[in-house]
Amino acid sequence: MIQFPDSYDTIEVPAGGVVRSGGTDLQQRLRAENARPTIVDLTGVDGFAGISSSPDGVRIGGGTTMAAVAAELDASHPALAIATGSLATPQVRAYGTIAGNLTQHTRCWYYRHPEMSCFKSGGDSCPARTGRHLYGVVFDRGECVHPHPSTIAMALLCYETTLILADGSSKTMDELLGDGNDPTRDHLLADGDVIAAVHVEPGWTDERGAYFRSISRFEAEWPLVEAVVRARVDDGVIAEVALAVGGVATVPLRMTAAEAILVSSELTDETIAAAAAACTEGANPLPETGYKVDLVLATVTETLERLRAAGE
Numbered sequence: 001m002i003q004f005p006d007s008y009d010t011i012e013v014p015a016g017g018v019v020r021s022g023g024t025d026l027q028q029r030l031r032a033e034n035a036r037p038t039i040v041d042l043t044g045v046d047g048f049a050g051i052s053s054s055p056d057g058v059r060i061g062g063g064t065t066m067a068a069v070a071a072e073l074d075a076s077h078p079a080l081a082i083a084t085g086s087l088a089t090p091q092v093r094a095y096g097t098i099a100g101n102l103t104q105h106t107r108c109w110y111y112r113h114p115e116m117s118c119f120k121s122g123g124d125s126c127p128a129r130t131g132r133h134l135y136g137v138v139f140d141r142g143e144c145v146h147p148h149p150s151t152i153a154m155a156l157l158c159y160e161t162t163l164i165l166a167d168g169s170s171k172t173m174d175e176l177l178g179d180g181n182d183p184t185r186d187h188l189l190a191d192g193d194v195i196a197a198v199h200v201e202p203g204w205t206d207e208r209g210a211y212f213r214s215i216s217r218f219e220a221e222w223p224l225v226e227a228v229v230r231a232r233v234d235d236g237v238i239a240e241v242a243l244a245v246g247g248v249a250t251v252p253l254r255m256t257a258a259e260a261i262l263v264s265s266e267l268t269d270e271t272i273a274a275a276a277a278a279c280t281e282g283a284n285p286l287p288e289t290g291y292k293v294d295l296v297l298a299t300v301t302e303t304l305e306r307l308r309a310a311g312e
């Protein structure tokens with residue numbers, strides 16, 4: 001039995017049990033697998049939903065819907081808000097939560113097929129690597145070749161973020177995601193770990209944010225490549241910046257080489273082109289994902305052009 005932080009409620013996750021926040025990912029998987037684990041529904045747990053601000057930043061309850069994150073953090077954390085408000089559909093954002101988004105499972109079609117087995121479903125191989133991997137990674141770093149699904153994880157990499165677990169312990173985003181090299185894991189939470197809240201540092205003064213996704217249809221689909229940026233601009237010169245790209249590796253990637261080009265520079269066409277090119281360095285696409293190298297270039301370029309437009 002765990003006393004939920006900042007709450008009157010307790011929760012208990014039995015061995016083999018799973019927690020449910022919005023249920024938008026979990027229910028689909030359980031139906032596909034015809035699985036019947038014990039479900040601990042966190043909806044209504046005191047303190048699980050809601051956003052509060054303090055001089056230290058914002059505390060976002062794990063059960064806060066993505067719609068609320070997008071609406072309420074628009075002014076203070078625009079990059080997080082725009083990225084969150086752009087994913088999935090209004091219906092999914094109205095039910096899906098920030099904690100569920102960070103811990104959702106991969107969208108790989110082999111993993112989601114009830115009759116297929118792979119590293120992530122207890123098997124010992126990756127059928128996508130030798131089979132079809134059109135939506136796969138472009139930075140091939142481990143045995144699994146499907147990108148991490150979480151847009152919000154990508155956005156939170158751009159902020160000092162602390163995950164507060166229900167047992168009172170905490171984790172960084174790097175501790176949640178790892179380096180993506182373990183093909184059996186979508187995230188590194190232990191069984192029974194529950195994200196109670198997400199703490200995010202305060203936004204910068206006059207922070208600007210931008211996000212763009214390249215997607216195979218208008219909405220209701222995970223992006224092929226996505227990028228998010230936040231920046232503080234002084235007199236036309238970037239004073240602070242954080243840039244991350246998703247849809248390209250088994251974890252979202254913070255693009256530090258591009259950030260080094262951007263900082264202390266003006267957002268000219270040349271700077272944008274150099275930063276976008278830096279985001280493709282080290283790409284080693286799979287046989288079917290070579291197209292994503294150009295898409296990274298185009299997606300980051302569009303994201304930075306949107307950042308420039310946000311200041312006009």
Ligand SMILES: Cc1cc2nc3c(=O)[nH]c(=O)nc-3n(C[C@H](O)[C@H](O)[C@H](O)COP(=O)(O)OP(=O)(O)OC[C@H]3O[C@@H](n4cnc5c(N)ncnc54)[C@H](O)[C@@H]3O)c2cc1C
Nearest residue numbers: 021022023024025026088096097099100101103150151195
């Ligand atoms: C059409 C469509 C398009 C989508 N496009 C995108 C996209 O572009 N980008 C994107 O990021 N997502 C996308 N999604 C996924 C969507 O964002 C997730 O389904 C949603 O965020 C999951 O949140 P939830 O609260 O419903 O999670 P749940 O379904 O409740 O849970 C998801 C997983 O997290 C675990 N979990 C839930 N709560 C906690 C907790 N508090 N602590 C620890 N573990 C927990 C559950 O056990 C489960 O394994 C899309 C979904 C759909 C249907």
Ligand code: SF4
Nearest residue numbers: 108118126144145146
């Ligand atoms: S290991 Fe990864 S890429 Fe391979 S089939 Fe499983 S989820 Fe898909």
